[in-house]
Amino acid sequence: MRPVCYSAAVSLDGYIAGPNGEADWIVMDPEIDFKLLFARFDTLLLGRKSYEAARRQGGGPAMRGMKSYVFSTTLRPSDCPGATLSNDPGETVRALKQQPGKSIWLFGGGGLFRSLLELGLVDQVQVAIVPMILGDGLPLVAHPSKLARLKLEKHRVYHKTGTVLLDYELRSS
Numbered sequence: 001m002r003p004v005c006y007s008a009a010v011s012l013d014g015y016i017a018g019p020n021g022e023a024d025w026i027v028m029d030p031e032i033d034f035k036l037l038f039a040r041f042d043t044l045l046l047g048r049k050s051y052e053a054a055r056r057q058g059g060g061p062a063m064r065g066m067k068s069y070v071f072s073t074t075l076r077p078s079d080c081p082g083a084t085l086s087n088d089p090g091e092t093v094r095a096l097k098q099q100p101g102k103s104i105w106l107f108g109g110g111g112l113f114r115s116l117l118e119l120g121l122v123d124q125v126q127v128a129i130v131p132m133i134l135g136d137g138l139p140l141v142a143h144p145s146k147l148a149r150l151k152l153e154k155h156r157v158y159h160k161t162g163t164v165l166l167d168y169e170l171r172s173s
Helices: 034-039 048-056 089-098 110-118
Strands: 004-011 015-017 041-047 067-071 084-086 103-107 124-130 150-158 163-170
Touching: 004 110, 041 048, 041 089, 041 110, 048 067, 067 089, 084 089, 089 103, 089 110, 103 110
Parallel strands: 004 103, 004 124, 041 067, 041 103, 067 084
Antiparallel strands: 004 015, 124 163, 150 163
């Protein structure tokens, strides 16, 4: 079964975006091998807000070699060119996990992360802690959320920017 990995940059005070969705505080460390990071995934999961933010920045859901899924109850398929639109994350992700392939990347989206976590569909959590205090914004996990136990698998410190990358596996409760 393919694992779902939630991967996000987070401020030291626990936010994945500023109060207005801004992500300009996220430092791109030159030591991070993004090609290697992306190579482990062939499927991308995005919530509506993350998808719309990517579109505003000139991107979209299509990443080379990845099949993209956008989860929304308000968007239409024509709003998501190059992606599959779903309004049922549980059903869609359960089916994706059963298919052959690489790991599944849950990108951004505190609300989608919380939903999939509560359904028991997240297997790994990878956070890059950026040395920044935002004071307010979109939390790593949308509230309220239930308890999730994690086991640290590996970590890395990027000294140029002070970013700390932490890789966790979810433990059975």
